[in-house]
Structures are given as structure tokens and as C-alpha cells.
Amino acid sequence: MSFIVSKFKCKGITFFSLLHVTHYSSRFSTAAVASIEPKIPPDFSSCIVQDKDLLLKSLNPSGTGLHVLDLVDERSLEPHPTLYHLLLKKCTFLRKPKLGKIVHAHISNSLFRGDVVILNTLLNMYARCGCLDDARNLFDEMSVKDMVTWTTLITAYSQHDRPLDALLMFPQMLSLGFFPNEFTLSSLLKASAALPDTPQIYFHGAQLHGFSFKCGFHSNVYVGSSLLDMYARCGCMDEAHFVFDVLPTKNEVSWNALIAGHARKGQLDRALSLFLKMLRQDFQPTHFTFSSIFGACASTGSLEQGKWVHAHVIKSGGEIIAFMGNTLLHMYAKSGSIQDAKMIFDRLVKRDLVSWNSMLTAYAQHGLGKEAVQCFQKMLNIGLVPNDITFLCLLTACSRAGLLEEGQYYFKSMKRYNIEPGISHYVTIVDLLGRAGLLNEALRFINEMPIQPTAAVWGALLGACRMHKNVEMGSFAAERVFELDPHDSGPHVLLSNIYASGNRWRDAAKVRKLMKESGVKKEPACSWVEIQNTVHMFVASDDSHPQMGAIYKKWEEISARIKEIGYVPDTSHVLFYMDEQEREVKLQYHSEKLALAFALLNSPDGSTIRIKKNIRVCGDCHSAFKFVSKVVGREIIVRDTNRFHHFYDGSCSCGNFW
DNA sequence: GTAGGGTTAG
Known part of the structure; x- marks a missing residue:
């Protein structure tokens, strides 16, 4: 034979x-x-x-x-x-x-035909190719199964975003007498970590931890890494550290899971100190490590730390591949350096759809609508097929830059690519119409939407009403938002501002009362600025900073200078009723103004000032900053929750769209 | 024959 x-x-x-x-x-x-x-x-x-x-x-x-x-x-x-x-x-x-x-x-x-090892390989082929129905059919048909058969299907569900299906198989497999091994447990833990909310993750994850411990699997590096990742995704970093510490053998995956946990929580300092510890213990950082850290730098807007880690990548001689490069690009864009973001994009070894989407987002965040449109056209020219996120980025860029016709055109063109607009796309179009002052068109658009408008849709209209001072439509939109999402403080503040700008103080007071009654708390506004590697944070009317006397004095001096060249305080941005003079005093001590005065006192002449804010920059501060940039001859970059404002020589890159 | 960690919007 x-x-x-x-x-x-x-x-x-x-x-x-x-x-x-x-x-x-x-x-x-x-x-x-x-x-x-x-x-x-x-x-x-x-x-x-x-x-x-x-x-x-x-x-x-x-x-x-x-x-x-x-x-x-x-x-x-x-x-x-x-x-x-x-x-x-x-x-x-x-x-x-x-x-x-x-x-x-x-x-x-x-x-x-009945060989379990060959059939397991076949099952794995279907699973890895994403043919989960074929895999399931084969699994059901197999008359002889072993633990690998079960593990292969559990892994298939876990790797293809069906965590519940994976977890449901565990009790079934136990009841039929199949005992899991380390492979099974690491897949089950991955599945539990992918559940939609923290209590569910913890509920399943902690039981699997107990099971692993009883069987001694917890000291396996795969099981240990999945375990600590599971805890990290619940935000339980103490438990994650405990699992890590007792893991007898660690590898770069265990380190990465821990670093990523801190990075997701925005704990950049802890992520960075672990990164250094990892290097000291001779573990090589990977693209995963860098990607997590750049993500944390992006969410905290930490340009200096991001640059420092980028230098490590360069020093290690590694190529900037798409996965890590996309996060790096995003980091530069979100930390205010659009030039560096573009440079990374140009140098990417291989660009994927996420790279292009990230570049579009970068342009959107910086109000560069025309550049975004050009970028989109280039992307089409090289034959890439856009997805729903591509359109969201593009439409946001059009909206922020006031490109009304382009935005409408691209919204309509989505169907050509077989992409059904989602609720976020509708929000962007309401925003686009609203910013352009077409409030009636925006309202009509909402009424004609084929899907139910959400709080975000009405919120976009409300924001536009604030911008164009339309009290009636603003209060109508606010009512709809309150019905759909009664706990968000943002719309309450917006409505109150709308009433205040129309001098309707009684109505403004009613909104405040409503907030109090429904337990809605306004997030305290704060701004921060980094000077010589130290972050200084300010809240409105703050007097806790050691230099506060000098800061207040500096702002008074600047304020007098900008008034000379035309700055008029816009007191409608004060939430509460008080007389005109009191309101002006209140405005003077908004956190971003304190941060700016501090930066002017403590940074070299001519250097760029970068300020970050936890909520949107206020209209009066926005106007004041334009004048300040002219008076002091410096570029001021403010990052708020929505976008960047580059103030230079008396104007802002946002063109008053924000 | 079966396993774990990373990206874009809001």
C-alpha cells in the first residue's frame, strides 16, 4: 500500500x-x-x-x-x-x-470520517475562517468528541464576538464529563472579559478564577494573562496586579494586559512606570505595548510623554506598522499636533482603513474640512472602500468647518456604498444644518428621519439654538432631550444659557430648579496646563494655587489690554442671575482664563501655550482668547471635549464653529 | 488537533 x-x-x-x-x-x-x-x-x-x-x-x-x-x-x-x-x-x-x-x-x-483528531482540525479550520455555522454543524454531527473539540468551538465563539455562546458551553461540557484544560480556561476568560458590562464580566470572570485556582491553571501564563485582563476590563486594577504578581512566569502578553488596563483607565503615569519596569526586567515592548500607551497619551492629551514613547519606538528600530501607527497618529492629533499626525500618516508602512479614518478624524478635530474632503477623495482614488466610520469622520469634518453643501452631498452618497446611515450620521447632519443657522431645515430633517431621534439628535439642535440664540426652538429641543435623557447636565446648562442670553432669568432659574429636583449635577469645569513636566489644574474662581495672587493680577492686566482693542465680555455665559458687574467678575475667573494667565506667567515668550479643558470652551473665553493671542503674539491651543482651537493673531482655527 | 494582550467615531 x-x-x-x-x-x-x-x-x-x-x-x-x-x-x-x-x-x-x-x-x-x-x-x-x-x-x-x-x-x-x-x-x-x-x-x-x-x-x-x-x-x-x-x-x-x-x-x-x-x-x-x-x-x-x-x-x-x-x-x-x-x-x-x-x-x-x-x-x-x-x-x-x-x-x-x-x-x-x-x-x-x-x-x-470518524477520526476525532482530523475532525478537530476541520472544526478549527471553519472556526478560524469565521464560518461559525459550519463549525457548529460539524460539532453537532461529531459522534465522538473530546476536550479539544469543545475547546475549539468555545474558542471560536470567544474569538468571534459571541462571548455568551462560548460561556454557555462550559456547564454543558462539564455536565457531559469533559474536563477543561488551560486552553479552555483562557478562551472562557477572554469570553467573559468581552461581556457588555462590568457586573457581568466580574460575575463570570470571578467564578472562572475560582475554577482555575482549584485546578491549578491560574499559574499558566495564558490563563494568568487572560485573568488579569478580565479584572483590568472591570476596572479592578488591584485584583489584576494581584494575579500578575503571583504569576510564576510572566511574558510580554501579561505585561501588556496590565499596561493596557491602566491605559484604558487614563492612568498614564502608572502605565508609563510599568513600561519602564518592563524594560528594566528585559522584556521587549511590542506593538501592543506601544499602542496602549499611545492610546492613554491620546485620551489625556499628553503630547510630551507621547513623544518620549515614540522616541523609544524609533530607537528600537521598529517599523511603524498600521496598528500601532494608527494610535500614534491619533495621539498626535488628539494632543494638538496635526503636523506630526500627518507626518506619521505619510510614513506608515502600510495604511489600512483605520489609518485613513484616523486621519479624517484628525482633520475634523482641527476644523480642517477641506483637507478632510481631499483626504477622502484620495482614499477613493486608491480604491479603498469607505465604511460607516469613514462617513462619520468626514461628515463631522464638514460640519465643524461649515462645509454645508459637501456634508449634505456626502451624506446622500452613503447609500452608493451600501451604508445605511446610523443615528450618529443623523446627529452630524443636524449639527451641520444647525451650525450653518438653518434651524428650520434641521428641525424638518429630524421630523423626517426614518429612525427614532435620540437625545443626541435633539441635543445637536439645542446646541445650534444656543449658537444662534433661538430661545423658542431651543426650549422645544431641550424638552425633547430631557424626556429622553433626563440626567445629562450638558443640555440643562445649554438651555439655561439660552434663557440667560435672552435675559429670561426666571426661565433660567426654572432650569436650575429642575436640575436640583432631578438630581442632575453640572460637571465642574476645569482646565489644566503643563509647564515643565508638571500639570497645573484650575477650577473656576479657584484660589488654591500658590501663585494665585499673581495669576489674578496677570489676568486683570491682560483683560484691560484686550478691552482696549475691542473685547467685550459676553455675560450670557454665566449660568446664574446676578447683576452685570458681578457676572463679569465671575467670567474673569473661568478656569481656562486662570490657566492661560498662569501659562503666560510661567512659559517663555513666543512659545505655544497648550490648555486642556474637560468641557466645551465657553463662548466668552473663546472670544477673549482670540484677543489675547493678538496682544501677546503667541499661539494658544485649547483642547476641549469636542475639538481643538488654535488661536493665533486674533482669530481661531475653528472659525467660530464649535 | 485547541489558548491570552493593541487602533479610528460618539
Whole structure:
């Protein structure tokens, strides 16, 4: 009997051959194979190699090697199971489940139709190719299963965003007498960590922790890393550290999971100190490590720290691949350096859709609508297909830059790409129309929407009413927001501002009363500025800073200078009723003004001042900052929750759209 | 034959 593919060992090395003839094992050679089966073409006979891929390649240099099955059928040969394994591996690697189905059909007609190891490999092929229905059907059909069968399907669900399906299999497998191993537990833990909310993660995760501990799996590096990741995703960093500390063997994945946990919580300092500790213990940071840290720098707007970590990437000589590069680009954009973001984009080794979307977002955040439109066109020209996020970024960019016609055009063009606009797209269009002052059109647009408008949709209209001082429509929009989301402080403040700007103080007081009654608390506004690696934070009317006397004095001096060139305080931005003079005093001590005065006192002349704020910059501060940039001849960059404002020589990059 | 960590919007 000849086998078409086989595996054999010679002098301790594993070889793969087309033929295996038992009595020839001691004098095996290429020539010998050919002489036993002379009808086999010469390129087949020379296929004694160490590398499985090379073997399949030589069977069919340009394809998968699948045609060897035709040969098997033609000659009525009995394939060795290694052939099936190799072919299935190849289909998995190439992500070609259709070819895998051909192998499946062949297996079903062979002696191995009930072989659990081969069927597990087949199951894994379907799972890795994302054919979960095929995998499930095969699983259900398998009369003999083992623990690997169960683990393979659990992993399939866990890796394809079906955590509940994965977790549900665990009690079933136990009740049928299959005992899990470390592979099963790490997949189950990954599934629990992907559940939609923290209590659910903790509920399932902690039980799996107990199970792992009882079986001694918790000291396995895979199980340990999944465990600490699970705790980190619940925000339980103490538990995550505990799991990490007791893990006997750590690797870069365990480190990365811990660093990512802190990074997600915005704890940049802790993420960075772990990064340094990791380096000191001779673990090599990976793209995962850098990606997490850049993400944390982006969310905290920490440009200096981000640059420092970027220098590490450069020093380590690694290429800037898309995954890490996208986060790096995002970090530069969100920390206020659009030039650096563009530079990273240009230098990316391979750009994917996320890279383009991130660049569009960068332009949107900086109010560069025309650049975003050009970027989108370039993306289409190279043949990339946009997705829903692409349009969201593009529409946001149009809205922020006041590109009304372009925004409407691109919104309509979404259907051409088979993308159904989601609620976020509708919000952006309401924003676009509203900012442009087309309040009636915005309202009509909302009424004609095919999906139910949410609080965000009405909130966008409310914001536009604030901008264009439309009290009636503003209060109508606010009512709708309060019905849908009664606990958000933002709309309450907006409505109160709308009333205040129309001098309707009684109505403003009513809003305040409503806030009090429904327990809605306004987030305290704060601004922060970094001077010489120290972050200084300010809240309105703050007097806790040691330099406060000098700061107040500085602002009074600046305030007098900007009034000389035309600044008029806009007191409608004060929430409460008080007389005009009191309101002006209140305005003077908004946190961003204190931060600016502090920065002017403590940074070199001519240097750029970067201020961050936890809520949107107030209209009066926005106006004042324009004048300040002219008077002191410096660039001031303010990052608020929405976007960046680059103040320079008396104007702002946002063109008063924000 | 089966396993863990990272990206864009809001």
C-alpha cells in the first residue's frame, strides 16, 4: 500500500514525503521513492522536505496543493492523515473555507470520517475562517468528541464576538464529563472579559478564577494573562496586579494586559512606570505595548510623554506598522499636533482603513474640512472602500468647518456604498444644518428621519439654538432631550444659557430648579496646563494655587489690554442671575482664563501655550482668547471635549464653529 | 488537533 503523503523521521529530523513504503525506511532516498512508483511525475518524487508549506507548494506551486486529492482519487490511493492535516492547515492559513469544504467532503468519504483528531482540525479550520455555522454543524454531527473539540468551538465563539455562546458551553461540557484544560480556561476568560458590562464580566470572570485556582491553571501564563485582563476590563486594577504578581512566569502578553488596563483607565503615569519596569526586567515592548500607551497619551492629551514613547519606538528600530501607527497618529492629533499626525500618516508602512479614518478624524478635530474632503477623495482614488466610520469622520469634518453643501452631498452618497446611515450620521447632519443657522431645515430633517431621534439628535439642535440664540426652538429641543435623557447636565446648562442670553432669568432659574429636583449635577469645569513636566489644574474662581495672587493680577492686566482693542465680555455665559458687574467678575475667573494667565506667567515668550479643558470652551473665553493671542503674539491651543482651537493673531482655527 | 494582550467615531 502506498500513501500519498507521509511524515517520517530520519536521523532525528522529521521529513514529509509523497510516498511512504514501510520496508524502505532504512534506505530512504528521493531516487528510491521514484523507483518504487515510477509513474509519479518527477516534481512529485522530489518532494521530500522538512517544511510542510514547501511540500504543498511543490505539489502545486501557485495554489493550495488541493489537486493532490484528484490524484488520490484517480489512483484509488489511501491518503495518510498527514495529508488532510496539511491541506486543512493551508486552507486555514489562506482563509479559504471553500477549499476547506472540498477537503471536508473528501474526509467524509474516507476511512477517517470518524477520526476525532482530523475532525478537530476541520472544526478549527471553519472556526478560524469565521464560518461559525459550519463549525457548529460539524460539532453537532461529531459522534465522538473530546476536550479539544469543545475547546475549539468555545474558542471560536470567544474569538468571534459571541462571548455568551462560548460561556454557555462550559456547564454543558462539564455536565457531559469533559474536563477543561488551560486552553479552555483562557478562551472562557477572554469570553467573559468581552461581556457588555462590568457586573457581568466580574460575575463570570470571578467564578472562572475560582475554577482555575482549584485546578491549578491560574499559574499558566495564558490563563494568568487572560485573568488579569478580565479584572483590568472591570476596572479592578488591584485584583489584576494581584494575579500578575503571583504569576510564576510572566511574558510580554501579561505585561501588556496590565499596561493596557491602566491605559484604558487614563492612568498614564502608572502605565508609563510599568513600561519602564518592563524594560528594566528585559522584556521587549511590542506593538501592543506601544499602542496602549499611545492610546492613554491620546485620551489625556499628553503630547510630551507621547513623544518620549515614540522616541523609544524609533530607537528600537521598529517599523511603524498600521496598528500601532494608527494610535500614534491619533495621539498626535488628539494632543494638538496635526503636523506630526500627518507626518506619521505619510510614513506608515502600510495604511489600512483605520489609518485613513484616523486621519479624517484628525482633520475634523482641527476644523480642517477641506483637507478632510481631499483626504477622502484620495482614499477613493486608491480604491479603498469607505465604511460607516469613514462617513462619520468626514461628515463631522464638514460640519465643524461649515462645509454645508459637501456634508449634505456626502451624506446622500452613503447609500452608493451600501451604508445605511446610523443615528450618529443623523446627529452630524443636524449639527451641520444647525451650525450653518438653518434651524428650520434641521428641525424638518429630524421630523423626517426614518429612525427614532435620540437625545443626541435633539441635543445637536439645542446646541445650534444656543449658537444662534433661538430661545423658542431651543426650549422645544431641550424638552425633547430631557424626556429622553433626563440626567445629562450638558443640555440643562445649554438651555439655561439660552434663557440667560435672552435675559429670561426666571426661565433660567426654572432650569436650575429642575436640575436640583432631578438630581442632575453640572460637571465642574476645569482646565489644566503643563509647564515643565508638571500639570497645573484650575477650577473656576479657584484660589488654591500658590501663585494665585499673581495669576489674578496677570489676568486683570491682560483683560484691560484686550478691552482696549475691542473685547467685550459676553455675560450670557454665566449660568446664574446676578447683576452685570458681578457676572463679569465671575467670567474673569473661568478656569481656562486662570490657566492661560498662569501659562503666560510661567512659559517663555513666543512659545505655544497648550490648555486642556474637560468641557466645551465657553463662548466668552473663546472670544477673549482670540484677543489675547493678538496682544501677546503667541499661539494658544485649547483642547476641549469636542475639538481643538488654535488661536493665533486674533482669530481661531475653528472659525467660530464649535 | 485547541489558548491570552493593541487602533479610528460618539
